[in-house]
Amino acid sequence: MSELYELGIKEAKALLDKREASSEELVRALIARKNAADGEIGAYLTFDEEGAINAALEADTILAQEGRTAEQTLLGVPFGIKDLINVAGQPCTCSSKILEGYVSPYDATVVKNLKAAGAVCAGRLNMDQFAMGSSTETSAFKTTHNPYDLSRVPGGSSGGSAAAVGGNLAIATLGTDTGGSIRQPASFCNCVGVKPSYGRVSRFGVTAFASSLDQVGPMTKSVEDAALLLQVLAGHDEMDGTTPKIAVPDYSKAIEGASLKGVRLGLPKEYFVDGLDGEVKRITEAAIKTCTDAGAEIVEVSLPHTEYAMAVYYIVAPAEASANLARFDGVRYGHRSTRSDSVFNLYTRSRAEGFGPEVKRRIIMGTYVLSSGYYDAYYGRALKVRTLIKRDFDNAFGKVDALITPVAPTPAFKLGEVQDPVTMYLNDLFTIPASLAGVCAASIPAGFAGGKLPVGVQFIAPGFAEDTLLKVSKAYEDARGVL
Amino acid sequence: MEFENTIGLETHVQLKTNTKMFCGCLLKTGCEPNTNVCPVCLGYPGALPMMNKEAVKLTVMSGLMLGCEINRHATFDRKNYFYPDMAKDYQISENGQPLCIGGGVTIDTPAGKKFIRINHIHLEEDAAKINHYAAHSGVDFNRGGTPLMEIVSEPDMASADEAIAYLTALKEMLVYAGVSDCNLEDGNMRSDVNISIRPAGATALGTKVEIKNMNSFSGIHAALEYEAKRQRYNVAHNIPIIQETRRWDSDALETASMRSKENAHDYRYFPEPDLVPVELSEEQIEEWKGLLPELPEARRNRMMADYGLTEYDAEVLAQARERADFFEAAAKTSKNAKLLCNFFMSDVMAWFNAEHEEEPQTDAEAAARLSALFNLSLDGKINGPTLKELLPEVLEGEIADPAKTVEEHGLGAVNDTAQLEEFIRQAIAANPKSVADFKAGKKAAAGFFVGQVMKLSKGKADPKVVAPMVNKILSALA
Numbered sequence: 034m035s036e037l038y039e040l041g042i043k044e045a046k047a048l049l050d051k052r053e054a055s056s057e058e059l060v061r062a063l064i065a066r067k068n069a070a071d072g073e074i075g076a077y078l079t080f081d082e083e084g085a086i087n088a089a090l091e092a093d094t095i096l097a098q099e100g101r102t103a104e105q106t107l108l109g110v111p112f113g114i115k116d117l118i119n120v121a122g123q124p125c126t127c128s129s130k131i132l133e134g135y136v137s138p139y140d141a142t143v144v145k146n147l148k149a150a151g152a153v154c155a156g157r158l159n160m161d162q163f164a165m166g167s168s169t170e171t172s173a174f175k176t177t178h179n180p181y182d183l184s185r186v187p188g189g190s191s192g193g194s195a196a197a198v199g200g201n202l203a204i205a206t207l208g209t210d211t212g213g214s215i216r217q218p219a220s221f222c223n224c225v226g227v228k229p230s231y232g233r234v235s236r237f238g239v240t241a242f243a244s245s246l247d248q249v250g251p252m253t254k255s256v257e258d259a260a261l262l263l264q265v266l267a268g269h270d271e272m273d274g275t276t277p278k279i280a281v282p283d284y285s286k287a288i289e290g291a292s293l294k295g296v297r298l299g300l301p302k303e304y305f306v307d308g309l310d311g312e313v314k315r316i317t318e319a320a321i322k323t324c325t326d327a328g329a330e331i332v333e334v335s336l337p338h339t340e341y342a343m344a345v346y347y348i349v350a351p352a353e354a355s356a357n358l359a360r361f362d363g364v365r366y367g368h369r370s371t372r373s374d375s376v377f378n379l380y381t382r383s384r385a386e387g388f389g390p391e392v393k394r395r396i397i398m399g400t401y402v403l404s405s406g407y408y409d410a411y412y413g414r415a416l417k418v419r420t421l422i423k424r425d426f427d428n429a430f431g432k433v434d435a436l437i438t439p440v441a442p443t444p445a446f447k448l449g450e451v452q453d454p455v456t457m458y459l460n461d462l463f464t465i466p467a468s469l470a471g472v473c474a475a476s477i478p479a480g481f482a483g484g485k486l487p488v489g490v491q492f493i494a495p496g497f498a499e500d501t502l503l504k505v506s507k508a509y510e511d512a513r514g515v516l
Numbered sequence: 517m518e519f520e521n522t523i524g525l526e527t528h529v530q531l532k533t534n535t536k537m538f539c540g541c542l543l544k545t546g547c548e549p550n551t552n553v554c555p556v557c558l559g560y561p562g563a564l565p566m567m568n569k570e571a572v573k574l575t576v577m578s579g580l581m582l583g584c585e586i587n588r589h590a591t592f593d594r595k596n597y598f599y600p601d602m603a604k605d606y607q608i609s610e611n612g613q614p615l616c617i618g619g620g621v622t623i624d625t626p627a628g629k630k631f632i633r634i635n636h637i638h639l640e641e642d643a644a645k646i647n648h649y650a651a652h653s654g655v656d657f658n659r660g661g662t663p664l665m666e667i668v669s670e671p672d673m674a675s676a677d678e679a680i681a682y683l684t685a686l687k688e689m690l691v692y693a694g695v696s697d698c699n700l701e702d703g704n705m706r707s708d709v710n711i712s713i714r715p716a717g718a719t720a721l722g723t724k725v726e727i728k729n730m731n732s733f734s735g736i737h738a739a740l741e742y743e744a745k746r747q748r749y750n751v752a753h754n755i756p757i758i759q760e761t762r763r764w765d766s767d768a769l770e771t772a773s774m775r776s777k778e779n780a781h782d783y784r785y786f787p788e789p790d791l792v793p794v795e796l797s798e799e800q801i802e803e804w805k806g807l808l809p810e811l812p813e814a815r816r817n818r819m820m821a822d823y824g825l826t827e828y829d830a831e832v833l834a835q836a837r838e839r840a841d842f843f844e845a846a847a848k849t850s851k852n853a854k855l856l857c858n859f860f861m862s863d864v865m866a867w868f869n870a871e872h873e874e875e876p877q878t879d880a881e882a883a884a885r886l887s888a889l890f891n892l893s894l895d896g897k898i899n900g901p902t903l904k905e906l907l908p909e910v911l912e913g914e915i916a917d918p919a920k921t922v923e924e925h926g927l928g929a930v931n932d933t934a935q936l937e938e939f940i941r942q943a944i945a946a947n948p949k950s951v952a953d954f955k956a957g958k959k960a961a962a963g964f965f966v967g968q969v970m971k972l973s974k975g976k977a978d979p980k981v982v983a984p985m986v987n988k989i990l991s992a993l994a
Binding site: 119241 | 555558559561563565596598599604605655782784786789790
């Protein structure tokens with residue numbers, strides 16, 4: 034048998050149910066693994082060991098009394114949480130100095146759901162500051178290393194969440210994805226990462242980067258695990274007006290006996306461009322072949338407005354961020370400059386001291402594009418193009434069940450290698466369009482570049498068709514076999 | 517040269533909801549600072565707004581009363597500015613697609629009726645309250661997030677009087693419909709004004725000045741009068757009028773510049789991504805329309821026709837919805853609604869306005885009791901003093917059945933002429949000096965005998981019946 038910390042959700046559940054391991058043992062094994070290995074990986078920012086053990090003991094009591102309710106599908110299973118999701122009594126720094134020392138007074142809805150399912154919230158994971166970045170290097174607190182090559186980045190912004198799963202420092206984790214922040218690090222760290230459709234999962238209690246794009250999603254060791262975790266996260270929430278009352282299918286049931294036979298997979302020609310890394314190209318093509326061999330029909334489709342997606346994203350996301358991050362002003366919580374002698378200085382100095390350079394860059398961009406006289410040229414036009422991008426996907430999904438594309442143009446790059454912001458932004462070239470369209474997408478491990486660096490393949494399915502997305506992903510995962 | 521004013525108002529009205537605009541915090545005044553707060557109204561990381569449907573309803577009802585067109589697809593926007601009273605450092609408001617568009621109010625002016633157009637009504641959240649102390653300032657977020665409706669008029673008013681008439685008309689309607697208390701002292705109705713002047717008859721508008729910080733109708737009136745004079749003075753002395761925001765100083769009774777157009781905020785409005793548009797169906801709007809009360813003017817006319825009330829009485833009653841409802845409930849079973857109205861206007865209103873231990877009741881049962889009591893008086897079964905004496909207990913509900921109480925306590929009027937004559941003779945026999953006074957021409961002595969008869973009848977005689985009898989008997993003695 035493998036070590037406890039190597040388990041996925043399904044295996045951990047099975048052990049707990051059979052009482053072959055206790056939740057406490059699971060949590061202690063993870064703590065020991067963290068203490069042994071996280072020194073060089075650096076996935077966790079903080080870990081409330083006592084709190085996690087206490088929650089595990091509670092779960093063990095219920096398990097011992099066989100008193101679990103139908104709702105408690107994740108009873109005793111520990112999860113790592115990206116550090117922008119609020120858990121009452123825990124820090125929630127968003128990897129920014131402006132929230133250093135901040136303790137959250139409330140649970141996000143996804144955390145409430147996890148706790149109701151009996152899950153243990155174990156540890157808070159490093160990320161790019163306020164989820165702005167693609168390498169986790171904009172964190173104000175620490176560097177996270179790729180567990181497959183410590184000299185390389187884990188991707189981002191959910192780099193800690195991905196490194197923890199890929200490095201067996203967690204059973205599974207929660208990440209968030211605004212333009213690729215779950216999918217790209219999942220690809221870099223050899224894990225399954227699902228970005229649900231916009232509105233499928235509540236954002237209440239998830240510190241906002243770009244409100245019309247942000248989504249919480251599972252980062253796991255298998256598609257089955259992603260289905261189990263998404264089941265608990267998904268659904269309408271009274272606290273989030275952007276979650277429609279659309280029934281949540283049984284995802285585990287949906288992926289039972291999943292097959293690619295007769296499935297039409299769209300190949301958007303705009304995604305196979307020059308500049309795609311040779312190994313990424315090779316692995317993506319191999320994945321396509323695996324799908325064809327498993328019975329999928331490959332159909333070339335066109336998403337003609339793809340080339341504008343990047344520009345639209347870098348107007349819409351910073352614009353929303355400039356307003357979302359205004360609240361960090363030093364008045365009610367978070368960092369307050371000691372050099373403030375007026376309200377104006379309180380704002381400017383607290384923010385100047387608290388925010389990192391990438392966050393400042395995006396606030397300035399967002400403020401600019403919303404300014405009087407520029408709104409129509411930038412934000413107004415971006416909204417119109419966003420509608421065209423959505424329409425591209427609608428048209429494509431009229432012809433195919435799902436799309437298959439690369440996740441990121443390259444495998445994990447070296448720490449410190451990418452200095453130019455725009456080069457960094459290009460990491461999200463293939464993930465941003467699905468975010469703008471609000472559809473669901475997943476990154477599934479597909480191979481290793483040079484036999485060493487993980488590379489994922491992306492599946493994209495229509496809005497609220499997570500069942501289709503997971504089915505296709507599971508069928509591919511099965512066809513692909515053990516990597 | 518003669519100048520005329522062009523005045524437009526932006527009126528903020530706090531809606532009478534139980535909870536805040538975007539969270540479940542209670543709206544209560546007089547609480548310790550920052551006790552009715554939560555992550556949402558404090559702008560904590562990750563908190564999201566949830567629409568208060570009651571606030572939408574009250575705004576739409578206001579729009580329907582004011583003849584606005586109701587937007588079937590209303591959207592919200594973020595208005596960005598940094599200030600400690602705004603938890604998120606942006607205000608959720610409606611910029612592009614407000615709930616109500618158009619409409620207006622008719623006011624009375626010396627020259628007759630005038631229609632003041634409304635541009636639109638939008639819904640937004642109120643800011644918190646900042647308290648200043650010697651060495652620091654404190655922010656109380658209890659008020660932060662209160663639903664606020666902003667009624668923006670067209671620049672259709674020409675004088676401070678017209679502005680006040682417009683505000684008074686608005687206030688009457690909104691209070692009447694239960695949309696807001698519109699209490700200026702409590703800050704639940706506030707108005708900023710825009711004023712410019714131009715040569716009489718000119719079509720082009722003058723340079724507009726906005727004035728803020730008035731907290732009473734008289735303050736608004738004074739600020740407009742002051743500003744109209746200041747602008748005329750400037751023109752007369754070739755001092756340019758600058759487009760700016762000015763602040764009313766209620767101590768100095770003058771306006772002072774706050775910020776010019778160049779320094780105006782760039783609010784960087786954009787659609788609020790955290791809220792989906794408010795979609796209103798025809799059925800929903802019709803349902804809310806059905807909740808609207810009859811407005812004072814229509815009610816006044818109807819009450820004059822239905823009950824034969826004078827214009828004055830009908831007007832006074834119609835102004836106060838609860839009182840009018842109470843009167844009409846009682847009038848339904850009254851044998852003479854017009855006489856009931858006279859009694860209502862004097863005694864019932866006086867009783868309501870006086871201080872008393874029990875809260876006045878105005879439910880249907882109280883109305884039925886009032887009507888039953890007054891019917892006893894109309895039938896001559898009780899006299900005027902008894903009617904007045906029993907009124908408080910009837911209103912407070914201590915007397916459930918007035919007729920029964922009158923009977924059980926023997927409070928019925930003494931209408932037996934022979935019995936009354938006997939009382940008068942007893943009084944005359946016992947008071948020869950007063951009889952002498954009457955004979956000597958002191959007619960007021962008659963009143964004394966009426967009083968004596970009331971005493972002898974233990975208050976059950978009707979003074980209105982007794983007085984002429986006393987006069988007749990005394991005169992016969994003379």
